[in-house]
């Protein structure tokens with residue numbers, strides 16, 4: 086049985102002045118999968134997230150979520166429909182507490198129209214417990230470390246109860262132990278909450294390990310798509326991004342055998 | 345230990361409603377026992393009202409509405425012209441505080457409508473651009489009033505002054521009642537907003553508007569609503585205040601009114617419910633004592649105090665208090 | 681008769697616009713380079729105006745000496761404003777966030793409260809001016825059918841000189857280039873060895889200095905000033921800076937002329953079609969309507985990109 090399509094990005098083109106940040110990009114995301122999105126700096130990964138979440142309006146193409154055209158919808162409506170994201174450069178609400186930050190996620194997320202303050206608070210506490218930030222619940226968000234701020238981004242997104250989660254370099258700047266922790270968290274969240282995830286990542290072994298499929302962007306164009314194994318063997322990807330073939334295969338060797 | 349903490353907490357656990365109540369009782373007693381003149385009480389409650397009104401857009405949502413006084417002017421002019429020209433409105437306002445509030449709500453609804461229409465457009469601007477646009481709005485409105493009002497009735501409204509004839513004047517105890525009701529309402533509104541989903545959304549807009557929008561906060565709608573509510577109360581306060589003074593002048597559009605509001609909420613604590621209340625009390629006290637002891641230099645000193653607060657205690661009095669614990673209760677958790 | 685009303689009004693508007701343009705350059709510099717929203721601009725202008733008047737009226741010193749004194753006082757005031765108020769807010773930060781920008785607005789606002797009330801208290805609210813001083817020339821000059829006050833014309837000439845000097849300073853000197861580098865990217869500028877704190881301090885001094893210097897233009901053009909004069913010049917300066925684009929000195933100058941022109945034209949039109957008494961306030965309101973329109977549709981200014 087073929088899996089249902091949750092998101093489809095159709096011929097998206099986004100320009101900044103003369104710069105073509107996304108050029109006719111097509112991507113399909115299936116329900117329940119983790120899709121890795123990789124590519125060199127400036128490839129257009131964050132821009133694609135911004136188009137999906139409604140922050141940027143593309144010059145061409147359409148985005149469908151749950152078969153609804155969301156291309157021209159404002160970001161807050163898209164979030165309410167069930168797409169949540171984290172930011173590559175963290176954007177905590179500094180003067181609010183960690184709990185309040187997370188409550189915003191719950192209050193204005195997918196359940197926005199029916200959730201009460203009390204329920205949102207409960208939801209936020211649960212989420213903080215889940216991501217391991219519960220001890221900091223009453224601390225102002227500005228006081229957190231970078232790792233904690235990244236985790237807060239995740240908590241805010243999870244509290245929104247999304248169907249689709251967009252993670253933008255959630256692991257960047259973390260040490261190996263923190264990467265391990267965050268990866269486990271993401272996997273666990275995906276299983277427990279039946280999430281679909283698109284994950285932008287430069288930490289190659291991590292994304293190769295966790296993603297079921299990978300899309301590679303380069304200069305705003307999709308240059309490859311496939312399983313991690315296929316990607317690591319694609320000459321254009323190696324040339325554009327991964328560097329040496331040896332190195333590329335080393336990532337794949339680190340892969341756990343697929344079930 | 346734990347139980348002691350519990351009792352203290354239950355005792356002072358809700359200082360905000362208690363303080364609003366205490367303020368109301370103090371003002372009412374001051375009136376009953378003639379501690380202060382009616383004019384003093386009207387000015388005092390007016391100060392707190394306008395501070396708390398501005399707090400909704402500037403304190404919660406972080407939009408520095410420098411030209412907020414435009415609503416003061418609009419409210420005051422529409423009120424004065426309404427009772428001047430519409431006999432039944434004049435009759436209505438003469439029944440007492442409630443009557444003034446009803447006619448005042450008519451005038452301030454028009455101001456709120458202006459805020460909703462203008463806000464939907466101008467609130468697209470951020471930071472200083474928004475602040476300047478509101479100044480522009482205020483000046484545009486002021487000059488239009490100065491240019492047009494005199495021609496409505498050249499003999500009566502010379503220099504855009506609308507001096508109310510004696511049959512339009514009301515008893516000062518009625519304007520006091522109206523202002524007191526307005527003050528309580530705007531303080532309670534601040535309190536309710538702060539604890540609501542709407543309030544949390546506004547604060548998230550202040551902290552990072554782009555992030556708020558992406559997290560699902562309908563930023564455009566929330567900002568406009570906050571601006572509208574803020575304008576409604578400002579205009580109501582303006583209408584009652586100038587009625588109390590017996591007439592309205594183009595001075596109602598003077599940025600000095602925004603000065604009063606901003607000074608109070610900066611002293612008290614921007615974006616807190618108690619900020620306008622505490623700031624208003626301190627401001628009035630400073631204003632009064634400084635005026636007595638240092639007439640003329642009082643506002644100079646006030647300017648310096650505000651500068652010092654911005655440099656060294658940007659969260660104002662409430663922010664300073666929040667850093668402390670009282671008998672095991674972190675004030676941060678209970679001061680709103 | 682209608683046409684001559686228009687011509688007179690436009691000539692006066694443009695002269696005023698030139699003066700306004702020069703008087704707004706300090707604001708654009710401070711805002712553009714340092715993100716300091718100087719809502720005390722009008723009061724700072726008056727520092728210069730009042731100094732010149734006081735030196736002239738009480739000490740009998742020539743306004744030319746007053747001119748130099750107002751520049752010197754402005755530089756010192758700028759130094760004091762930087763270290764006393766701005767350094768703590770913007771001195772060390774690489775990127776001025778919206779919140780910091782709002783703090784600068786509030787602190788300059790506190791300064792404006794203190795300054796304007798100082799004027800009321802120490803100088804008084806009566807109009808003050810240079811009386812009959814007009815550069816030792818005739819008090820007015822006839823150009824065809826238009827009579828213009830000598831002081832307005834010479835103030836406009838001085839305004840052009842001020843703007844030209846400031847423009848040369850910013851484009852031709854190392855200091856000016858450093859200032860523009862910090863304006864574009866403070867972080868990158870510090871990487872190439874520019875000390876941003878020093879540049880911010882000097883920018884504040886220059887901006888405040890050129891503002892107090894322009895106080896000379898105001899006192900000449902207005903004939904007499906009162907503390908409330910500041911309340912007209914602050915908002916108008918913001919209108920002009922927004923028109924010209926933040927940090928764009930020449931843009932501000934041209935923005936000033938445009939506003940003067942709009943003012944003059946709309947004043948004449950309103951006087952002819954509606955009522956002469958209403959023409960001044962309504963013409964001023966058009967300047968602010970222009971402001972809101974520009975902010976909404978071309979926030980980068982008329983000359984930006």
Ligand SMILES: Nc1ncnc2c1ncn2[C@@H]1O[C@H](COP(=O)(O)OP(=O)(O)OP(=O)(O)O)[C@@H](O)[C@H]1O
Nearest residue numbers: 101104106124125126127128129130131132133173
């Ligand atoms: N708001 C913007 N205005 C102008 N150019 C932009 C904007 N946002 C992105 N760009 C440009 O678009 C291109 C793609 O940027 P994007 O941030 O999407 O890259 P990325 O793949 O996320 O890179 P990184 O791995 O560094 O995060 C870059 O050249 C970037 O400079």
Ligand SMILES: [Mg+2]
Nearest residue numbers: 130131132173
């Ligand atoms: Mg990116």
